[in-house]
Amino acid sequence: MxxxxxxxxxxxxxxxxxxxxxxxxxxxxxxxxxxxxxxxxxxxxxxxxxxxxxxxxxxxxxxxxxxxxxxxxxxxxxxxxxxxxxxxxxxxxxxxxxxxxxxxxxxxxxxxxxxxxxxxWVMRLTSVSDLPPVEVPEGLVVRGYRDADADEVVRINAAAFASHPEQGRMDRAQLAQRMDQDWFDPAGLLVAEDTAAPGRLLGFHWTKLPVGSQVGEVYVVGIDPAAQGRGLGRLLTLAGLHHLAGRGVIEVELYVEGDNHPAQRTYSGLGFTHPPADTxxxxxxxxxxxxx
Known part of the structure; x- marks a missing residue:
């Protein structure tokens, strides 16, 4: 050793x-x-x-x-x-x-x-050619990440993944480390902002597209627990899928806990599937x- x-x-x-x-x-x-x-x-x-x-x-x-x-x-x-x-x-x-x-x-x-x-679970969407449209409700803006959003992303991540043994521990330094990777694209980190409270985020969807790859990833979807029940998970997931489709991906993958049945239902409803061996x-x- x-x-x-x-x-x-x-x-x-x-x-x-x-x-x-x-x-x-x-x-x-x-x-x-x-x-x-x-x-x-x-x-x-x-x-x-x-x-x-x-x-x-x-x-x-x-x-x-x-x-x-x-x-x-x-x-x-x-x-x-x-x-x-x-x-x-x-x-x-x-x-x-x-x-x-x-x-x-x-x-x-x-x-x-x-x-x-x-x-x-690894779930995969093998076609992004027929995605439903993104319909953003009144009072929300979905946009790309800005440097001023860092604290809000860390806050929401900690709250959304409080019981998650890896993801929930992310702090500002670890956020910077992830953003330092060659695949990071601020436009691919989509945030939902409350128009009544500018700068206050309700959730985010961080997409990932490795350099030279045509397989994108739903990297992290985090929703503020106080904003649960408003359909933000599906909205942000779909917005991220449209972003990846615009980057020319042919497939999208994601990782979800095997016992997170609500998230699995959301992803299945968008066309994702999970072969049992892909675990x-x-x-x-x-x-x-x-x-x-």
Whole structure:
């Protein structure tokens, strides 16, 4: 184990993660992990390598990423790394995502006492050619983001995702980090403003279109709880879809909690579908979990 990420370790992580992404069709490192690699102090992370840098384990704030190069699978490298991580974690709990409901993750999680605790659905809209029109009710303006909106976006995000373990913690610094990514477009962060109180936002829809991609994303939709029940979620989602359609996307994807049935109904009503296999799964291991 090392607590410093030098160029060699970073290159190994990128090589293995890139190969796994190409093979499995899903990036094994989520955005929070990639932002940590880019912005967090190296002393706040721990990394393990196995084989000839064919597999790695990366631990950030108790969140584990465990990735094996496709050419090196079925050699026991993941189990070797997991033994080391568990020994180092001691009594601290561990969480880990399987980006895609991968059978190998099911087997490994079961063997090491990881319980399946959360599902994240990927829903997809495969055609943006026939979207219903956006009808903005009186008293609202839907527009692109301005720098003066930052505090309001952070406020609404914190309120809307108060129980969300990752999204709800976003502060001004983390907002700036997300906006520093090469795909960020202020026009693609749509906000709903109350015309009776200029500057007061009721919700936002942050769209995402990676550079060079034709697949857009409903990145975050956040509605002020005080404004719930006014149809703002559907309104802002639809406005964002029109924005993405204008950018030439051929498909739109989004991530929604597996138990968030109201949001799923909203997205389904706009044409999004969810194949059962298109599910990300979070596992958790507590100190009293048994390694069998």
């Amino acid at each position: 090392t607590t410093g990420l030098d160029d060699r370790l970073r290159a190994a992580i990128e090589t293995v993660a890139g190969a796994a992404c190409d093979h499995d069709g899903a990036d094994p490192l989520d955005e929070a992990t990639r932002l940590a690699l880019r912005h967090r102090d190296e002393s706040e992370m721990a990394v393990w390598l196995a084989g000839d840098a064919d597999a790695f384990a990366l631990l950030v704030d108790g969140d584990l990423s465990l990735v094996t190069h496709p050419d090196a699978r079925r050699r026991g490298l993941a189990a070797t790394l997991l033994d080391e991580v568990i020994a180092a974690a001691g009594t601290e709990p561990l969480t880990a995502w399987s980006h895609g409901d991968h059978p190998a993750a099911v087997r490994l999680g079961s063997a090491y006492g990881f319980a399946r605790v959360r599902e994240l 990300h799964v979070q596992y958790r291991r507590d100190a009293n979990s048994l390694h069998v």
